Amino acid sequence: xxxxxxxxxxxxxxxxxxKPAPDQPAFVEPGTAVKxxxxxxxxxxxxxFTKVKAPADGVVAEIAVExxxxxxxxxxxxxxxx
Amino acid sequence: xxxxxxxxxxxxxxxxxVIRSLKEMGIRSAAIYSEADTSCLHKKLAxxxxxxxxxxxxxxxxxxAAIVALAQEIGADAIHPGYGFLxxxxxxxxxxxxxxxxxxxxxxxxxxxAGDKLAAxxxxxxxxxxxxxxxxxxxxxxxxxxxxxxxxxxxxMLKASAGGGGRGMRILYEEQDLKEEFxxxxxxxxxxxxxxxxxxxxxxxxxxxxxxxxxxxGQGNAVHLFERNCSVxxxxxxxxxxxxxxxxxxxxxxxxxxxxxxIAQAIEYQNAGTVEFLLDGDNQFYFMxxxxxxxxxxxxxxxxxxxxxxxxxLSIAMGQGIGFEQDAIxxxxxxxxxxxxxxxxxxxxxxxxxxxxxxxxxGGFGVRFDTLxxxxxxxxxxxxxxxxxxxxxxxxRLDAIGTMDRALKELHIAPLKTTTPFLLNVIRHxxxxxxxxxxxxxxxxxxxxxDEEDDx
Numbered sequence: 001x002x003x004x005x006x007x008x009x010x011x012x013x014x015x016x017x018x019k020p021a022p023d024q025p026a027f028v029e030p031g032t033a034v035k036x037x038x039x040x041x042x043x044x045x046x047x048x049f050t051k052v053k054a055p056a057d058g059v060v061a062e063i064a065v066e067x068x069x070x071x072x073x074x075x076x077x078x079x080x081x082x
Numbered sequence: 083x084x085x086x087x088x089x090x091x092x093x094x095x096x097x098x099x100v101i102r103s104l105k106e107m108g109i110r111s112a113a114i115y116s117e118a119d120t121s122c123l124h125k126k127l128a129x130x131x132x133x134x135x136x137x138x139x140x141x142x143x144x145x146x147a148a149i150v151a152l153a154q155e156i157g158a159d160a161i162h163p164g165y166g167f168l169x170x171x172x173x174x175x176x177x178x179x180x181x182x183x184x185x186x187x188x189x190x191x192x193x194x195x196a197g198d199k200l201a202a203x204x205x206x207x208x209x210x211x212x213x214x215x216x217x218x219x220x221x222x223x224x225x226x227x228x229x230x231x232x233x234x235x236x237x238x239m240l241k242a243s244a245g246g247g248g249r250g251m252r253i254l255y256e257e258q259d260l261k262e263e264f265x266x267x268x269x270x271x272x273x274x275x276x277x278x279x280x281x282x283x284x285x286x287x288x289x290x291x292x293x294x295x296x297x298x299x300g301q302g303n304a305v306h307l308f309e310r311n312c313s314v315x316x317x318x319x320x321x322x323x324x325x326x327x328x329x330x331x332x333x334x335x336x337x338x339x340x341x342x343x344x345i346a347q348a349i350e351y352q353n354a355g356t357v358e359f360l361l362d363g364d365n366q367f368y369f370m371x372x373x374x375x376x377x378x379x380x381x382x383x384x385x386x387x388x389x390x391x392x393x394x395x396l397s398i399a400m401g402q403g404i405g406f407e408q409d410a411i412x413x414x415x416x417x418x419x420x421x422x423x424x425x426x427x428x429x430x431x432x433x434x435x436x437x438x439x440x441x442x443x444x445g446g447f448g449v450r451f452d453t454l455x456x457x458x459x460x461x462x463x464x465x466x467x468x469x470x471x472x473x474x475x476x477x478x479r480l481d482a483i484g485t486m487d488r489a490l491k492e493l494h495i496a497p498l499k500t501t502t503p504f505l506l507n508v509i510r511h512x513x514x515x516x517x518x519x520x521x522x523x524x525x526x527x528x529x530x531x532x533d534e535e536d537d538x
Contacts, residue, residue, distance in 0.1 A: 046467040
Protein backbone atom coordinates (compact mmCIF):
# COMPACT_ATOMS: atom_id res chain seq x y z
CA UNK A 1 0.00 0.00 0.00
CA UNK A 2 1.51 3.31 -1.05
CA UNK A 3 0.81 6.59 0.72
CA UNK A 4 1.71 10.12 -0.31
CA UNK A 5 1.32 13.70 0.84
CA UNK A 6 -1.02 15.82 -1.25
CA UNK A 7 -0.73 19.63 -1.01
CA UNK A 8 -3.80 21.83 -0.81
CA UNK A 9 -3.06 25.00 -2.77
CA UNK A 10 -4.81 28.31 -2.14
CA UNK A 11 -6.84 29.11 -5.29
CA UNK A 12 -6.67 32.85 -4.62
CA UNK A 13 -5.20 35.32 -2.15
CA UNK A 14 -7.29 36.11 0.88
CA UNK A 15 -7.74 35.70 4.63
CA UNK A 16 -7.69 32.08 5.84
CA UNK A 17 -10.43 30.92 8.22
CA UNK A 18 -10.30 27.46 9.81
CA LYS A 19 -13.88 27.76 11.17
CA PRO A 20 -17.26 28.50 9.58
CA ALA A 21 -17.89 31.13 12.30
CA PRO A 22 -15.86 32.39 15.28
CA ASP A 23 -17.98 30.44 17.81
CA GLN A 24 -17.91 27.14 15.88
CA PRO A 25 -15.38 24.29 15.75
CA ALA A 26 -12.76 24.11 12.98
CA PHE A 27 -13.67 22.38 9.71
CA VAL A 28 -10.66 20.09 10.12
CA GLU A 29 -7.64 19.62 12.38
CA PRO A 30 -4.44 17.60 11.96
CA GLY A 31 -5.55 13.97 12.12
CA THR A 32 -9.07 14.57 10.74
CA ALA A 33 -10.10 12.02 8.11
CA VAL A 34 -11.56 13.81 5.07
CA LYS A 35 -13.43 12.80 1.93
CA UNK A 36 -12.76 14.28 -1.48
CA UNK A 37 -14.85 17.44 -1.85
CA UNK A 38 -15.19 18.06 1.89
CA UNK A 39 -14.74 21.70 2.99
CA UNK A 40 -11.32 22.26 4.60
CA UNK A 41 -11.40 26.00 5.23
CA UNK A 42 -12.74 29.33 4.02
CA UNK A 43 -10.92 32.12 2.23
CA UNK A 44 -12.25 35.67 2.38
CA UNK A 45 -11.26 37.84 -0.56
CA UNK A 46 -12.89 41.20 -1.19
CA UNK A 47 -15.84 40.34 1.08
CA UNK A 48 -16.50 37.09 -0.82
CA PHE A 49 -16.11 33.75 0.98
CA THR A 50 -14.77 30.76 -0.95
CA LYS A 51 -14.80 27.19 0.33
CA VAL A 52 -11.59 25.25 -0.24
CA LYS A 53 -12.35 21.55 -0.66
CA ALA A 54 -10.30 18.39 -0.16
CA PRO A 55 -8.66 17.29 -3.45
CA ALA A 56 -8.77 13.61 -2.41
CA ASP A 57 -9.76 11.22 0.40
CA GLY A 58 -7.20 11.13 3.21
CA VAL A 59 -6.13 12.42 6.60
CA VAL A 60 -5.11 16.02 7.33
CA ALA A 61 -1.36 15.83 8.01
CA GLU A 62 -0.58 19.52 8.44
CA ILE A 63 -2.25 22.93 8.43
CA ALA A 64 0.48 25.20 7.14
CA VAL A 65 -1.04 28.62 7.93
CA GLU A 66 -2.34 30.43 11.02
CA UNK A 67 -6.06 31.03 11.42
CA UNK A 68 -7.10 34.49 10.16
CA UNK A 69 -3.74 35.07 8.48
CA UNK A 70 -3.31 36.28 4.91
CA UNK A 71 -2.46 33.69 2.27
CA UNK A 72 -1.21 34.25 -1.28
CA UNK A 73 -2.56 32.61 -4.40
CA UNK A 74 -0.91 29.18 -4.98
CA UNK A 75 0.43 29.04 -1.42
CA UNK A 76 0.36 25.58 0.23
CA UNK A 77 -2.23 25.85 3.01
CA UNK A 78 -2.59 22.19 4.07
CA UNK A 79 -1.11 18.77 3.46
CA UNK A 80 -3.23 15.65 3.26
CA UNK A 81 -1.96 12.08 3.67
CA UNK A 82 -3.65 10.10 0.91
CA UNK B 83 -24.75 75.62 11.23
CA UNK B 84 -21.52 76.23 9.39
CA UNK B 85 -19.17 73.45 8.41
CA UNK B 86 -15.48 74.10 7.87
CA UNK B 87 -14.09 70.55 8.16
CA UNK B 88 -15.63 67.19 7.27
CA UNK B 89 -14.27 63.76 8.21
CA UNK B 90 -14.84 61.34 5.32
CA UNK B 91 -15.46 57.96 6.99
CA UNK B 92 -14.88 55.78 3.95
CA UNK B 93 -12.31 54.71 1.34
CA UNK B 94 -12.07 54.06 -2.39
CA UNK B 95 -13.98 55.89 -5.08
CA UNK B 96 -16.73 57.25 -2.80
CA UNK B 97 -14.16 58.86 -0.47
CA UNK B 98 -12.66 60.57 -3.53
CA UNK B 99 -16.12 61.60 -4.71
CA VAL B 100 -16.94 63.28 -1.38
CA ILE B 101 -13.49 64.92 -1.02
CA ARG B 102 -13.84 66.47 -4.49
CA SER B 103 -17.17 68.12 -3.67
CA LEU B 104 -15.82 69.33 -0.31
CA LYS B 105 -12.88 70.98 -2.09
CA GLU B 106 -15.23 72.75 -4.49
CA MET B 107 -17.24 74.03 -1.53
CA GLY B 108 -14.12 75.33 0.25
CA ILE B 109 -14.55 72.84 3.11
CA ARG B 110 -11.49 71.12 4.56
CA SER B 111 -11.51 67.33 4.09
CA ALA B 112 -10.09 64.84 6.59
CA ALA B 113 -9.57 61.29 5.33
CA ILE B 114 -9.15 58.11 7.32
CA TYR B 115 -7.24 55.06 6.16
CA SER B 116 -6.44 51.55 7.37
CA GLU B 117 -3.03 49.86 7.43
CA ALA B 118 -3.90 48.18 4.10
CA ASP B 119 -4.70 51.57 2.55
CA THR B 120 -1.47 53.50 3.06
CA SER B 121 -1.15 54.02 -0.70
CA CYS B 122 -4.86 54.63 -1.39
CA LEU B 123 -5.72 57.53 -3.68
CA HIS B 124 -8.15 59.21 -1.26
CA LYS B 125 -5.20 59.74 1.07
CA LYS B 126 -3.41 61.76 -1.59
CA LEU B 127 -6.33 64.07 -2.34
CA ALA B 128 -7.54 64.86 1.18
CA UNK B 129 -6.37 67.95 3.06
CA UNK B 130 -5.40 65.85 6.07
CA UNK B 131 -5.14 62.08 6.68
CA UNK B 132 -5.40 59.92 9.79
CA UNK B 133 -4.63 56.24 10.37
CA UNK B 134 -7.79 54.69 11.84
CA UNK B 135 -6.76 51.07 12.46
CA UNK B 136 -5.66 47.66 11.14
CA UNK B 137 -6.60 46.30 7.72
CA UNK B 138 -9.81 44.35 8.45
CA UNK B 139 -12.78 46.72 8.09
CA UNK B 140 -14.16 45.67 11.50
CA UNK B 141 -11.06 47.19 13.09
CA UNK B 142 -10.87 50.33 10.94
CA UNK B 143 -13.69 51.65 8.72
CA UNK B 144 -16.32 50.00 10.95
CA UNK B 145 -14.77 51.19 14.24
CA UNK B 146 -17.50 53.72 15.12
CA ALA B 147 -16.01 54.75 18.48
CA ALA B 148 -12.57 55.44 17.01
CA ILE B 149 -14.01 57.45 14.11
CA VAL B 150 -16.20 59.65 16.34
CA ALA B 151 -13.29 60.18 18.77
CA LEU B 152 -11.05 61.19 15.87
CA ALA B 153 -13.65 63.65 14.56
CA GLN B 154 -13.75 65.35 17.97
CA GLU B 155 -9.97 65.35 18.31
CA ILE B 156 -9.36 67.00 14.93
CA GLY B 157 -12.26 69.43 15.26
CA ALA B 158 -14.39 68.09 12.37
CA ASP B 159 -17.86 69.67 12.27
CA ALA B 160 -19.42 66.77 10.38
CA ILE B 161 -18.89 63.19 9.18
CA HIS B 162 -19.78 61.94 5.70
CA PRO B 163 -20.18 58.14 5.82
CA GLY B 164 -20.24 57.45 2.05
CA TYR B 165 -22.04 54.17 1.34
CA GLY B 166 -21.48 50.76 2.96
CA PHE B 167 -19.48 50.51 6.23
CA LEU B 168 -21.30 52.75 8.78
CA UNK B 169 -23.54 54.62 6.33
CA UNK B 170 -26.80 53.02 7.49
CA UNK B 171 -25.86 52.41 11.11
CA UNK B 172 -28.36 54.28 13.30
CA UNK B 173 -26.21 53.90 16.45
CA UNK B 174 -23.26 55.48 14.65
CA UNK B 175 -25.39 58.45 13.58
CA UNK B 176 -26.53 58.86 17.19
CA UNK B 177 -22.95 58.67 18.47
CA UNK B 178 -21.99 61.45 16.04
CA UNK B 179 -24.82 63.72 17.17
CA UNK B 180 -24.09 63.07 20.84
CA UNK B 181 -20.45 63.99 20.23
CA UNK B 182 -21.51 67.28 18.64
CA UNK B 183 -20.52 66.17 15.14
CA UNK B 184 -23.18 66.41 12.41
CA UNK B 185 -23.96 63.18 10.55
CA UNK B 186 -24.36 63.89 6.82
CA UNK B 187 -27.21 61.53 6.05
CA UNK B 188 -30.66 60.45 7.22
CA UNK B 189 -31.89 60.49 10.82
CA UNK B 190 -31.44 57.38 13.00
CA UNK B 191 -35.25 56.92 12.83
CA UNK B 192 -35.12 56.96 9.01
CA UNK B 193 -32.38 54.31 9.04
CA UNK B 194 -34.19 52.08 11.54
CA UNK B 195 -37.35 52.16 9.45
CA ALA B 196 -35.42 51.43 6.24
CA GLY B 197 -33.67 48.49 7.94
CA ASP B 198 -36.90 46.93 9.20
CA LYS B 199 -38.44 45.65 5.96
CA LEU B 200 -41.80 44.73 7.47
CA ALA B 201 -42.23 48.07 9.25
CA ALA B 202 -41.22 49.94 6.08
CA UNK B 203 -43.73 47.93 4.07
CA UNK B 204 -46.54 48.81 6.47
CA UNK B 205 -45.63 52.50 6.54
CA UNK B 206 -45.55 52.67 2.75
CA UNK B 207 -48.88 50.87 2.44
CA UNK B 208 -50.41 53.32 4.93
CA UNK B 209 -49.15 56.17 2.75
CA UNK B 210 -51.16 54.76 -0.15
CA UNK B 211 -48.27 53.38 -2.22
CA UNK B 212 -48.60 49.83 -3.57
CA UNK B 213 -46.47 47.09 -2.03
CA UNK B 214 -45.93 43.58 -3.40
CA UNK B 215 -48.87 41.43 -2.14
CA UNK B 216 -47.55 39.46 0.80
CA UNK B 217 -47.99 38.26 4.37
CA UNK B 218 -47.68 41.80 5.85
CA UNK B 219 -46.36 40.24 9.08
CA UNK B 220 -43.76 37.85 10.40
CA UNK B 221 -44.54 34.15 9.93
CA UNK B 222 -44.75 32.50 13.33
CA UNK B 223 -44.26 28.84 12.42
CA UNK B 224 -44.22 26.49 9.47
CA UNK B 225 -47.97 25.82 9.89
CA UNK B 226 -48.65 29.55 10.01
CA UNK B 227 -46.47 30.03 6.89
CA UNK B 228 -48.29 27.25 4.98
CA UNK B 229 -51.63 28.94 5.67
CA UNK B 230 -50.40 32.45 4.80
CA UNK B 231 -48.68 31.30 1.60
CA UNK B 232 -51.70 29.32 0.48
CA UNK B 233 -53.88 32.41 0.91
CA UNK B 234 -51.61 34.61 -1.25
CA UNK B 235 -50.78 31.98 -3.88
CA UNK B 236 -47.48 30.70 -5.30
CA UNK B 237 -44.88 31.51 -6.61
CA UNK B 238 -43.62 33.49 -3.62
CA MET B 239 -40.41 35.03 -2.36
CA LEU B 240 -39.40 34.12 1.20
CA LYS B 241 -37.55 37.04 2.82
CA ALA B 242 -35.91 37.99 6.14
CA SER B 243 -37.43 41.04 7.81
CA ALA B 244 -34.00 42.27 8.90
CA GLY B 245 -32.41 41.38 5.55
CA GLY B 246 -31.78 43.46 2.48
CA GLY B 247 -29.82 43.66 -0.72
CA GLY B 248 -31.24 40.34 -1.84
CA ARG B 249 -29.41 38.31 0.80
CA GLY B 250 -31.12 35.15 2.05
CA MET B 251 -34.10 35.36 -0.31
CA ARG B 252 -35.65 32.13 -1.60
CA ILE B 253 -38.15 31.51 -4.37
CA LEU B 254 -41.02 29.17 -3.42
CA TYR B 255 -42.79 27.59 -6.39
CA GLU B 256 -45.02 25.33 -4.32
CA GLU B 257 -45.84 24.32 -0.75
CA GLN B 258 -43.17 21.61 -0.78
CA ASP B 259 -40.46 24.29 -1.27
CA LEU B 260 -41.75 26.13 1.79
CA LYS B 261 -41.61 22.94 3.89
CA GLU B 262 -38.02 22.33 2.81
CA GLU B 263 -36.76 25.89 3.22
CA PHE B 264 -38.60 27.49 6.16
CA UNK B 265 -36.61 26.22 9.14
CA UNK B 266 -33.22 26.69 7.49
CA UNK B 267 -34.13 30.17 6.21
CA UNK B 268 -35.13 31.26 9.72
CA UNK B 269 -31.86 29.91 11.16
CA UNK B 270 -29.85 31.68 8.45
CA UNK B 271 -31.72 34.95 9.02
CA UNK B 272 -30.92 34.69 12.73
CA UNK B 273 -27.25 34.03 12.01
CA UNK B 274 -26.88 36.70 9.32
CA UNK B 275 -29.09 39.49 10.64
CA UNK B 276 -29.69 38.61 14.33
CA UNK B 277 -33.45 38.25 13.71
CA UNK B 278 -35.12 35.04 12.46
CA UNK B 279 -38.36 36.78 11.38
CA UNK B 280 -39.44 35.73 7.87
CA UNK B 281 -42.22 36.98 5.61
CA UNK B 282 -43.35 36.25 2.08
CA UNK B 283 -44.13 38.38 -0.93
CA UNK B 284 -45.60 37.46 -4.29
CA UNK B 285 -42.80 36.53 -6.69
CA UNK B 286 -42.95 39.04 -9.55
CA UNK B 287 -42.33 37.62 -13.02
CA UNK B 288 -40.08 39.54 -15.47
CA UNK B 289 -39.45 42.33 -12.99
CA UNK B 290 -37.56 45.50 -13.62
CA UNK B 291 -35.71 47.39 -10.88
CA UNK B 292 -36.70 51.05 -11.04
CA UNK B 293 -35.51 53.38 -8.28
CA UNK B 294 -36.15 57.05 -7.64
CA UNK B 295 -33.55 59.48 -6.29
CA UNK B 296 -35.02 61.75 -3.66
CA UNK B 297 -33.77 64.72 -1.67
CA UNK B 298 -35.74 65.68 1.39
CA UNK B 299 -35.11 68.23 4.15
CA GLY B 300 -36.96 66.40 6.94
CA GLN B 301 -39.41 69.29 7.23
CA GLY B 302 -41.91 68.24 4.60
CA ASN B 303 -39.99 69.45 1.53
CA ALA B 304 -39.08 66.61 -0.79
CA VAL B 305 -38.13 66.45 -4.46
CA HIS B 306 -37.33 63.63 -6.85
CA LEU B 307 -34.53 63.65 -9.42
CA PHE B 308 -36.15 61.15 -11.77
CA GLU B 309 -35.53 57.40 -11.85
CA ARG B 310 -32.73 54.97 -12.54
CA ASN B 311 -33.16 51.55 -14.12
CA CYS B 312 -30.87 49.07 -12.30
CA SER B 313 -32.10 45.81 -13.84
CA VAL B 314 -28.68 44.58 -14.99
CA UNK B 315 -27.87 42.54 -11.88
CA UNK B 316 -25.95 39.38 -11.12
CA UNK B 317 -27.02 37.62 -7.91
CA UNK B 318 -28.77 40.84 -6.75
CA UNK B 319 -25.62 42.92 -7.31
CA UNK B 320 -26.03 45.80 -9.75
CA UNK B 321 -23.63 45.85 -12.69
CA UNK B 322 -25.08 48.57 -14.94
CA UNK B 323 -27.47 51.42 -14.13
CA UNK B 324 -29.02 54.04 -16.36
CA UNK B 325 -31.10 57.20 -16.16
CA UNK B 326 -33.73 57.78 -17.31
CA UNK B 327 -35.23 54.27 -17.61
CA UNK B 328 -35.86 53.15 -21.17
CA UNK B 329 -39.20 51.66 -22.23
CA UNK B 330 -41.22 53.21 -19.39
CA UNK B 331 -44.80 54.40 -19.90
CA UNK B 332 -44.92 58.18 -19.17
CA UNK B 333 -47.93 57.88 -16.86
CA UNK B 334 -46.39 54.99 -14.89
CA UNK B 335 -43.15 56.94 -14.68
CA UNK B 336 -44.93 59.97 -13.25
CA UNK B 337 -46.81 57.80 -10.73
CA UNK B 338 -43.54 56.18 -9.56
CA UNK B 339 -41.91 59.59 -9.02
CA UNK B 340 -44.96 60.87 -7.12
CA UNK B 341 -45.01 57.74 -4.93
CA UNK B 342 -41.35 58.20 -3.98
CA UNK B 343 -41.95 61.81 -2.94
CA UNK B 344 -45.04 60.77 -0.99
CA ILE B 345 -43.00 58.17 0.94
CA ALA B 346 -40.23 60.69 1.69
CA GLN B 347 -42.78 63.13 3.09
CA ALA B 348 -44.72 60.47 5.02
CA ILE B 349 -41.63 59.34 6.94
CA GLU B 350 -40.11 62.84 7.29
CA TYR B 351 -37.06 61.60 5.44
CA GLN B 352 -33.99 63.77 5.73
CA ASN B 353 -31.11 64.03 3.23
CA ALA B 354 -30.50 61.98 0.04
CA GLY B 355 -32.18 58.61 -0.36
CA THR B 356 -33.50 56.15 -2.89
CA VAL B 357 -36.89 54.50 -3.09
CA GLU B 358 -36.69 51.17 -4.93
CA PHE B 359 -39.63 49.75 -6.87
CA LEU B 360 -40.28 46.58 -8.82
CA LEU B 361 -42.12 47.02 -12.10
CA ASP B 362 -43.78 43.90 -13.51
CA GLY B 363 -44.52 42.97 -17.11
CA ASP B 364 -48.01 44.50 -16.82
CA ASN B 365 -46.70 47.94 -15.81
CA GLN B 366 -47.73 47.49 -12.17
CA PHE B 367 -45.19 48.93 -9.76
CA TYR B 368 -44.60 47.97 -6.16
CA PHE B 369 -42.48 49.48 -3.38
CA MET B 370 -39.48 47.25 -2.64
CA UNK B 371 -37.22 49.06 -0.18
CA UNK B 372 -35.83 52.37 0.95
CA UNK B 373 -32.07 52.94 0.76
CA UNK B 374 -31.13 55.45 3.44
CA UNK B 375 -27.80 56.57 1.96
CA UNK B 376 -26.14 58.06 -1.08
CA UNK B 377 -25.96 55.19 -3.55
CA UNK B 378 -23.13 53.86 -5.68
CA UNK B 379 -25.05 54.71 -8.87
CA UNK B 380 -25.88 58.33 -7.97
CA UNK B 381 -23.68 59.76 -10.78
CA UNK B 382 -26.12 58.80 -13.58
CA UNK B 383 -28.68 61.07 -11.91
CA UNK B 384 -26.09 63.84 -11.58
CA UNK B 385 -25.24 63.54 -15.28
CA UNK B 386 -28.83 63.97 -16.49
CA UNK B 387 -29.87 66.66 -13.96
CA UNK B 388 -26.64 68.62 -13.52
CA UNK B 389 -27.08 68.59 -9.72
CA UNK B 390 -24.19 67.52 -7.47
CA UNK B 391 -25.87 65.18 -4.98
CA UNK B 392 -23.00 65.28 -2.47
CA UNK B 393 -23.25 69.08 -2.31
CA UNK B 394 -27.02 68.72 -1.84
CA UNK B 395 -26.36 66.32 1.06
CA LEU B 396 -24.08 68.92 2.68
CA SER B 397 -26.64 71.68 2.15
CA ILE B 398 -29.41 69.66 3.83
CA ALA B 399 -27.14 68.60 6.71
CA MET B 400 -26.14 72.25 7.28
CA GLY B 401 -29.82 73.18 7.60
CA GLN B 402 -29.78 75.17 4.37
CA GLY B 403 -32.38 73.00 2.70
CA ILE B 404 -32.33 71.17 -0.61
CA GLY B 405 -31.29 74.32 -2.47
CA PHE B 406 -33.71 74.01 -5.38
CA GLU B 407 -37.39 73.33 -6.06
CA GLN B 408 -38.94 70.46 -8.03
CA ASP B 409 -39.71 72.67 -11.03
CA ALA B 410 -36.02 73.64 -11.29
CA ILE B 411 -34.99 70.00 -11.82
CA UNK B 412 -34.79 69.09 -15.49
CA UNK B 413 -33.39 66.09 -17.27
CA UNK B 414 -31.07 66.41 -20.20
CA UNK B 415 -29.89 63.47 -22.27
CA UNK B 416 -29.11 59.96 -21.04
CA UNK B 417 -26.47 58.47 -18.74
CA UNK B 418 -25.26 54.89 -18.20
CA UNK B 419 -22.94 53.60 -15.49
CA UNK B 420 -20.86 50.42 -15.67
CA UNK B 421 -19.30 49.05 -12.50
CA UNK B 422 -15.70 48.04 -13.15
CA UNK B 423 -15.00 45.34 -10.56
CA UNK B 424 -11.82 43.39 -9.86
CA UNK B 425 -13.52 40.09 -10.72
CA UNK B 426 -12.83 37.54 -13.43
CA UNK B 427 -16.00 37.04 -15.49
CA UNK B 428 -14.45 34.00 -17.20
CA UNK B 429 -13.99 32.27 -13.82
CA UNK B 430 -17.41 32.81 -12.25
CA UNK B 431 -16.60 36.41 -11.21
CA UNK B 432 -13.98 35.24 -8.70
CA UNK B 433 -12.28 38.19 -6.90
CA UNK B 434 -9.10 39.35 -8.61
CA UNK B 435 -7.05 41.58 -6.28
CA UNK B 436 -3.40 42.46 -6.81
CA UNK B 437 -0.98 44.94 -8.35
CA UNK B 438 -2.19 47.28 -11.11
CA UNK B 439 0.89 47.35 -13.32
CA UNK B 440 -0.74 49.23 -16.18
CA UNK B 441 -3.72 51.56 -16.08
CA UNK B 442 -4.92 53.89 -18.81
CA UNK B 443 -8.09 55.92 -18.23
CA UNK B 444 -10.80 56.39 -20.83
CA GLY B 445 -11.68 59.98 -21.72
CA GLY B 446 -13.31 62.25 -24.25
CA PHE B 447 -16.74 63.82 -24.60
CA GLY B 448 -19.40 62.42 -22.30
CA VAL B 449 -17.07 60.20 -20.24
CA ARG B 450 -16.71 60.32 -16.45
CA PHE B 451 -14.67 57.73 -14.53
CA ASP B 452 -14.92 57.80 -10.72
CA THR B 453 -12.14 55.44 -9.73
CA LEU B 454 -9.55 54.59 -7.08
CA UNK B 455 -7.11 53.38 -9.75
CA UNK B 456 -3.63 54.58 -10.63
CA UNK B 457 -0.68 52.71 -12.15
CA UNK B 458 1.32 50.95 -9.44
CA UNK B 459 -1.57 50.69 -6.97
CA UNK B 460 -2.06 47.31 -5.31
CA UNK B 461 -5.73 46.41 -4.82
CA UNK B 462 -6.05 45.05 -1.26
CA UNK B 463 -7.93 41.83 -0.45
CA UNK B 464 -9.83 43.32 2.47
CA UNK B 465 -12.48 45.48 0.82
CA UNK B 466 -15.05 45.21 -1.96
CA UNK B 467 -14.08 44.68 -5.58
CA UNK B 468 -15.32 48.00 -7.03
CA UNK B 469 -12.43 49.64 -8.89
CA UNK B 470 -14.42 52.39 -10.47
CA UNK B 471 -17.64 53.54 -12.05
CA UNK B 472 -17.49 54.34 -15.73
CA UNK B 473 -20.25 56.77 -16.65
CA UNK B 474 -21.18 57.72 -20.21
CA UNK B 475 -23.49 60.60 -21.08
CA UNK B 476 -25.07 61.26 -24.47
CA UNK B 477 -27.85 63.44 -25.86
CA UNK B 478 -29.80 60.24 -26.60
CA ARG B 479 -29.72 56.73 -25.13
CA LEU B 480 -28.10 55.28 -28.25
CA ASP B 481 -25.44 58.01 -28.13
CA ALA B 482 -24.74 57.10 -24.50
CA ILE B 483 -24.44 53.39 -25.40
CA GLY B 484 -22.05 54.28 -28.22
CA THR B 485 -19.92 56.40 -25.89
CA MET B 486 -19.91 53.62 -23.26
CA ASP B 487 -18.83 51.07 -25.87
CA ARG B 488 -15.89 53.27 -26.88
CA ALA B 489 -14.94 54.08 -23.27
CA LEU B 490 -14.99 50.41 -22.17
CA LYS B 491 -12.61 49.61 -25.03
CA GLU B 492 -10.32 52.53 -24.13
CA LEU B 493 -10.10 51.46 -20.50
CA HIS B 494 -6.95 49.40 -19.94
CA ILE B 495 -6.22 47.69 -16.61
CA ALA B 496 -3.55 44.96 -16.39
CA PRO B 497 -2.77 42.33 -15.31
CA LEU B 498 -5.88 42.25 -13.09
CA LYS B 499 -9.01 40.61 -14.40
CA THR B 500 -11.97 42.98 -14.45
CA THR B 501 -15.64 42.89 -15.41
CA THR B 502 -14.96 45.16 -18.43
CA PRO B 503 -15.28 42.49 -21.19
CA PHE B 504 -18.52 41.18 -19.69
CA LEU B 505 -20.00 44.69 -19.46
CA LEU B 506 -19.19 45.20 -23.15
CA ASN B 507 -21.14 42.01 -23.93
CA VAL B 508 -24.13 43.27 -21.98
CA ILE B 509 -24.35 46.71 -23.61
CA ARG B 510 -24.14 45.03 -27.04
CA HIS B 511 -27.00 42.62 -26.23
CA UNK B 512 -30.17 43.22 -28.26
CA UNK B 513 -32.37 43.41 -25.15
CA UNK B 514 -30.11 46.07 -23.66
CA UNK B 515 -29.94 48.10 -26.87
CA UNK B 516 -33.73 47.87 -27.23
CA UNK B 517 -34.17 48.90 -23.60
CA UNK B 518 -36.62 46.07 -22.99
CA UNK B 519 -34.43 44.03 -20.64
CA UNK B 520 -35.49 42.89 -17.16
CA UNK B 521 -33.78 41.36 -14.11
CA UNK B 522 -33.34 38.06 -15.98
CA UNK B 523 -30.92 39.57 -18.53
CA UNK B 524 -27.62 38.62 -16.88
CA UNK B 525 -28.62 35.04 -16.04
CA UNK B 526 -29.88 34.60 -19.61
CA UNK B 527 -26.45 35.71 -20.87
CA UNK B 528 -24.47 33.63 -18.39
CA UNK B 529 -26.75 30.60 -18.29
CA UNK B 530 -28.33 28.83 -15.34
CA UNK B 531 -24.98 27.45 -14.13
CA UNK B 532 -24.13 30.87 -12.69
CA ASP B 533 -26.88 30.52 -10.07
CA GLU B 534 -24.93 27.77 -8.34
CA GLU B 535 -22.81 28.33 -5.26
CA ASP B 536 -19.09 29.11 -5.72
CA ASP B 537 -16.70 26.30 -4.86
CA UNK B 538 -13.04 26.02 -5.66
